[in-house]
Amino acid sequence: MASLKALKIRIGSVKSTQKITKAMKMVAAAKLRRAQEAAVAGRPYAERLERVVASLARTVGVGASPLLAGTGKDQVHLLVVATSERGLAGAFNTNIVRAARRKAVELEAAGKTVRFYIAGKKGRVIRRFYPTGIVADHDLSEMKVASFDAAKEMADDLIRRYEAGEFDVAHLFYARFQSALVQEPVGQQIIPVAVPAIAETKGAAADATVAYEPSEEAILADLLPRNVAIQIFRALLENAASEQGSRMTAMDNATRNAGDMIKRLSIQYNRARQAAITTELVEIISGAEAL
Amino acid sequence: MLHFELVTPERLIRSEDVHMVTVPGTDGDFAVLEGHAPFMSTIRDGDVLVQKTPGGQPETVAIRGGFAEVNAGGLTVLAEHAG
Numbered sequence: 078m079a080s081l082k083a084l085k086i087r088i089g090s091v092k093s094t095q096k097i098t099k100a101m102k103m104v105a106a107a108k109l110r111r112a113q114e115a116a117v118a119g120r121p122y123a124e125r126l127e128r129v130v131a132s133l134a135r136t137v138g139v140g141a142s143p144l145l146a147g148t149g150k151d152q153v154h155l156l157v158v159a160t161s162e163r164g165l166a167g168a169f170n171t172n173i174v175r176a177a178r179r180k181a182v183e184l185e186a187a188g189k190t191v192r193f194y195i196a197g198k199k200g201r202v203i204r205r206f207y208p209t210g211i212v213a214d215h216d217l218s219e220m221k222v223a224s225f226d227a228a229k230e231m232a233d234d235l236i237r238r239y240e241a242g243e244f245d246v247a248h249l250f251y252a253r254f255q256s257a258l259v260q261e262p263v264g265q266q267i268i269p270v271a272v273p274a275i276a277e278t279k280g281a282a283a284d285a286t287v288a289y290e291p292s293e294e295a296i297l298a299d300l301l302p303r304n305v306a307i308q309i310f311r312a313l314l315e316n317a318a319s320e321q322g323s324r325m326t327a328m329d330n331a332t333r334n335a336g337d338m339i340k341r342l343s344i345q346y347n348r349a350r351q352a353a354i355t356t357e358l359v360e361i362i363s364g365a366e367a368l
Numbered sequence: 369m370l371h372f373e374l375v376t377p378e379r380l381i382r383s384e385d386v387h388m389v390t391v392p393g394t395d396g397d398f399a400v401l402e403g404h405a406p407f408m409s410t411i412r413d414g415d416v417l418v419q420k421t422p423g424g425q426p427e428t429v430a431i432r433g434g435f436a437e438v439n440a441g442g443l444t445v446l447a448e449h450a451g
Binding site: 115118119121122123125126129224225228229286287288289290291295296299300303306307310 | 373375376377378379380393394395405406407408409410434435437439444446448
């Protein structure tokens with residue numbers, strides 16, 4: 078049996094670990110609330126932009142822009158993997174990477190070429206599986222909260238590569254936030270832009286009379302890159318919320334486990350102490366009887 | 369009254385009923401009053417002038433990148449940066 082002193086040290090160490098995990102859980106909870114608020118605040122813009130792009134794409138036709146129509150090929154697929162910069166968030170990053178790898182295997186089986194675009198430090202593990210397939214490693218470490226500028230920068234980079242013919246289709250992988258307990262890793266096609274299938278609403282009839290300045294085509298050409306940026310931005314927001322949710326859950330579990338461990342170790346410690354006292358008493362009594 | 373909304377990717381900046389809004393369009397500034405015909409335009413970087421009452425002092429909001437849409441529901445300005 079471990080000595081009393083060793084047990085005491087161990088209990089102390091687990092206790093301080095528990096303090097850290099507890100603090101991390103609280104911080105994650107606070108950040109989660111903020112991330113959720115940001116996700117909700119970003120919704121109106123995305124909704125309106127999507128509606129406008131959909132109605133414009135209908136009037137102009139998909140042939141207007143390669144961002145809508147595609148390159149005409151379906152050979153090179155780019156998988157954009159958005160992960161977090163920090164670990165200790167349970168299976169959050171692992172799940173996103175796994176979803177991307179599953180898609181990669183599927184595409185390769187279909188004879189496609191797969192390339193990776195990594196956004197976030199924790200996605201770098203992909204290097205291990207596809208050492209040659211990484212086209213870029215986009216650094217997000219400067220980004221404290223998901224910012225539209227960072228998303229736009231990424232979108233511009235992607236569109237530049239797309240126009241240079243580096244890939245034909247881009248998929249974006251991130252974790253969709255459902256609740257603090259559930260985050261679902263999803264893959265979604267971002268280039269070519271999938272025209273949202275919005276039901277013909279009352280606005281559709283009025284579309285014909287809308288005046289456009291400078292022209293429908295020019296507006297659409299201006300909006301499509303923005304649409305890519307906003308999709309990436311939404312993914313970053315969802316990811317931020319998911320990361321904090323996942324971390325909160327993971328740290329809650331860690332805190333509970335540490336609690337269990339402390340309880341077990343305390344029992345062990347008390348038993349050992351009692352055994353030492355008993356031994357001492359037996360020694361004293363038998364010493365006294367011998368006299 | 370004209371319903372005016374100014375939205376950025378980060379949040380809905382304002383949503384209010386005003387008298388008139390002047391928007392810096394790519395092809396020139398345009399003002400929107402209540403009952404304006406459906407209209408859509410890209411915007412250049414500049415100031416949006418919001419006039420709450422007829423003849424009142426206009427309020428300026430600097431915006432960058434985006435477009436404006438006028439429909440039956442009012443005027444919506446989607447900008448990348450505002451404020």
